[in-house]
Amino acid sequence: MDWLKIHRGNAPLVVAFPHGGTDLAGCTFASDWLARRDTDWWIEDVYGFARDLGATLIATRISRSVIDANRDPSGASLYPGMATTGLCPETTFDGEPLIPAPINEAEIARRGETWHAPYHSALRAEMDRLRSIHPQVVLYDAHSIRSHVPRLFDGELPLFNIGTNDGRSCAPELERAVAVVCAASGESHVVNGRFKGGWTTRHHGAPDAGIHAVQMELAMRGYLAEPVEPTPENWPPRPDPARLAHLQPILKRVLSACLAFAGE
Template sequence: MPKPAYGHVIRGDSPILLATPHTGTALPDALLAQPAWRPIGGRLSDPSGVALLAAARERDVTSVAAQVHPCVIDLNVALDNRPLSQRLNRTGLCRTHTSRGEALYAPGSEPSEAEVEQRVDRYWRPFHAALTDELLRLRGLHGNVLLFVSHASSWLSPYRSDTGAPDCNAGTHQGASCDRRLVAALTEAVQGKGRSWVVNGKLADAFAARRYGMPDNGIHVIEVEVAGRWRGELDLQAHASDTGANTADAGDMHAILDALGTALGRLPPADARFDARLVADDPAV
């Protein structure tokens, strides 16, 4: 069976599902042929996501990972997140500029609505279909499951150079996407490793938490972004290795996954009458 264009799924039986929408580095040939895109090919935006993927494999944690670079299409942006002007789009579904303002397309050649829809059909919808399938599978095994989403926080973010930023930014849709005990487990694990953290700062309203978080139905979502000193350490480890951040020390990530798994196991089972249609609806909002 051919590998999906969006990336890949590795299945486990833990109640945690890791999603890494920003770990992709691949570019379509048509973009790679354009001079503005050549420096971007192979550039890793989310080394913390790669470190989490490594830890997930050792913890029987299911993962859904992107292969395509997030500047091609951001898999954690809602389909209706279209900018007022495509020529000023640094943060939407299909960026036309890097966060530094560097143009990715020649004037007048920005992606048309038809091309954006082609990318949505090729990458975005299959990625979210895979997330939905795995959430439903794991929810059938466990009374509570956690979708843990890793973000890029350096090259894609206007705060990429802010070394004084908190090491860990967590988002829970202002507390609506998960049980607070899971947030406590995350922040305690981060603090235990000497990291700083903030909850519901710039990640307060990220897409996956809004779309998938249904704690009353046993589906919890936390979005996390590594920044500050921690991001810098992961970048250094990635640059020091011929194989990138795959060789980064995953000790901190193991501690986080272990703490979240323990906290999930302590939650009372959610309503057994869980309606799968709540998750299976088209996540286009």
Template sequence: MTRFDGDMSPAFEIVEPAQWRAPVIFNSPHSGSTYPDEFLSASRIDLVTLRRSEDSFMDELIGHLSDRGFPTVRVNFPRSYVDVNREPYELDPRMFTGRLPSFANTRSMRVAGGLGTIPRVVGDGQEIYRDRIVVDDALARIETLYKPYHRALRRLINKVHQMFGTVVLVDCHSMPSVGVSRDEPRRPDIVIGDRYGTSCTPLLADRVEETMGGLGYSIGRNKPYAGGFITEHYGNPASGLHAVQLELNRGIYMDERRRERGPRFGQVASDFGVLADVLATTIPFGDLGPFQAAAE
């Protein structure tokens, strides 16, 4: 297991079920809350502010699903340190001393917004670092944390694909209850992102919407979140690989200001169990393999 923060903490954890129920993986890439000391020392903002970028407690909301027959994945390092939901080298040259490799993507919209693989800002736009970072330090984070996570996730996806002939990856995130822009309309309880119908069979996104809507959640599709790198990269319906992103409104399950679990936390966790059960029992996985999907 790859470790970080003084070799004390596992960088990520994959829990496979004792008995597999379905080819459905639940992933939480942004709930990590173990902050390396050198990162905190280099930051110009305090830990409370840094933590605003976390998908707090999302790993706990889905953690029990491994006991119900579904593999779960959680990342323990914070997204403000390394963001695994980006390309491996989305890097802002203004952040670093030294020259970036020629293959770095320095012009993506995410880099422009300060939210590359090594983020420049936290979610509300505050600059993270006091000084520029040495390029080799940034590349070391990618080599020792980002790449091992994606290698492990790919191995899990390949294992599930070999076992069942298809894979469904549910990428679980949370969003602030209020957007940065005052002009943004009220956010729904859940935003389903399927890259505008390209990362999974429409049946999957529809079934998620029907299930969670039936449990009383208001639902949005693809706005303001259509799915990040993980959804786009691993979602390939023609190959039998289906990925959908879920963004859960934090105001539902937690106190955003105090960063504490809210009174509905247990119910929301239970509802994720309902969703997992529905996907396992109502999705015709045999029809989602590569040949069938390619013929659609």
């Protein structure tokens, strides 16, 4: 599966990247640029230091516009009554049409069997491997998003958005440890705000079984200069070295707190 990247470590930490891919897999979109615009740009680079912590890293190269690996495979909304994007999105975050015609059920099922199910099977296999070594394992689901997306949330998003499915996907001690690091950074943060955790967090988090899942949604201004409005000419900008130099030590402390919780 050349679309799936796995770096295996032996520490009790898995860092997952379901939305960093840009491969459109031959699928037809209204605009290839729109199909890639809502990517979690450069997210694997932002967390590149995680290898040195002994973490296992799992990433899909497939774009979230083909199939969203962080959505319920049944198609059920994770945020009922709120604006969101679906398993095989029909619109962008801003509501622009993404596909020229509706996707039929057979094609949705094909994409699920080809990419969604194998991604989560790989996640489960790595967590089971680490769980055989350690009494507890942390699954850290790494995301990023533009700071301003009016259709999804009002105003400017906090820099650090911690999601634990309202405390159900991990032990309260882990949620608190991550929040303490973010608060100590002096940057804005929220726990279970607009982003409470997607399918990865909700499906795999099983604290009673020693699997503790946390989602972190970063506002992209933490590592790049966001334009007022993204266009094909200005989006995506490259990561800003000065912003990364400030952000990455905080994220390293976050992941170190996850490891400390797991007993590493």
